[in-house]
Amino acid sequence: MKTVGVQVWDTAGQERFRKSMVEHYYRNVHAVVFVYDVTKMTSFTNLKTWIEECNGHAVPPLVPRVLVGNKCDLKDLIQVPSSMALKFADAHNMLLFETSAKDPKESQNVDAIFMCLACRLKAQRSLLCRDLEGRPGQPRRLEPTHAANGKNSCPC
Numbered sequence: 001m002k003t004v005g006v007q008v009w010d011t012a013g014q015e016r017f018r019k020s021m022v023e024h025y026y027r028n029v030h031a032v033v034f035v036y037d038v039t040k041m042t043s044f045t046n047l048k049t050w051i052e053e054c055n056g057h058a059v060p061p062l063v064p065r066v067l068v069g070n071k072c073d074l075k076d077l078i079q080v081p082s083s084m085a086l087k088f089a090d091a092h093n094m095l096l097f098e099t100s101a102k103d104p105k106e107s108q109n110v111d112a113i114f115m116c117l118a119c120r121l122k123a124q125r126s127l128l129c130r131d132l133e134g135r136p137g138q139p140r141r142l143e144p145t146h147a148a149n150g151k152n153s154c155p156c
C-alpha cells in the first residue's frame with residue numbers, strides 16, 4: 001500500500017476573483033477539479049471560461065481534469081441536469097462526479113474524486129518510472145497511453 005499526499009488549493013470561484021488568479025496557482029499543478037453548483041446554471045456555463053483560463057496558462061493536457069457538480073442534495077432546485085453535465089464532461093474528456101458536501105449519503109463521491117485523481121497520478125508516475133528504466137543514457141518519450149485519454153485511464 002502506498003500513501004499519496006494531496007495538497008488541495010481552493011480558488012475563489014467568483015468572477016471578480018478570476019482575473020486575479022495568479023501564476024503560481026497553475027505552476028506545477030498535477031490535477032484540476034472544476035466544480036459547479038448543480039442549482040446554479042451560471043456556475044455551469046462559467047466552466048467554459050475556467051477551462052479557457054486553465055488552457056491559457058498552459059496546463060498540460062496530461063494533467064488530469066475532473067468535473068464536479070456539487071449540492072446534489074438540493075434535488076428540488078436542480079438547474080443543471082446530469083445528462084447535460086455528462087455531455088459537457090465527455091466533450092472535455094473529463095470524468096463527472098455529482099456530490100454533496102452536506103448530505104453524508106452523497107459524500108462518498110467527494111472521497112472518490114480524490115481517490116480517482118490519486119490513482120491516475122500514481123499510474124502516470126509508474127508509467128514514467130517504467131519508461132525511464134529503459135536503456136541507460138537513452139531517454140525515452142513518455143507515451144500518453146494512460147494519462148492523456150482521461151476517461152478510460154482511471155485504474156480505480
Ligand SMILES: Nc1nc2c(ncn2[C@@H]2O[C@H](COP(=O)(O)OP(=O)(O)OP(=O)(O)O)[C@@H](O)[C@H]2O)c(=O)[nH]1
Nearest residue numbers: 011012013014070071072073074099100101102103
Ligand atoms: N445544500 C448544500 N449546500 C452547500 C453544499 N456545499 C456548500 N454548500 C453551501 O454553499 C455555500 C457556499 O459554500 P462555499 O464552500 O463557500 O462555496 P465556494 O465554492 O467555496 O464559494 P466561492 O468561495 O465563492 O468559490 C455555503 O452556505 C455552504 O454551506 C452542498 O453540497 N449542499
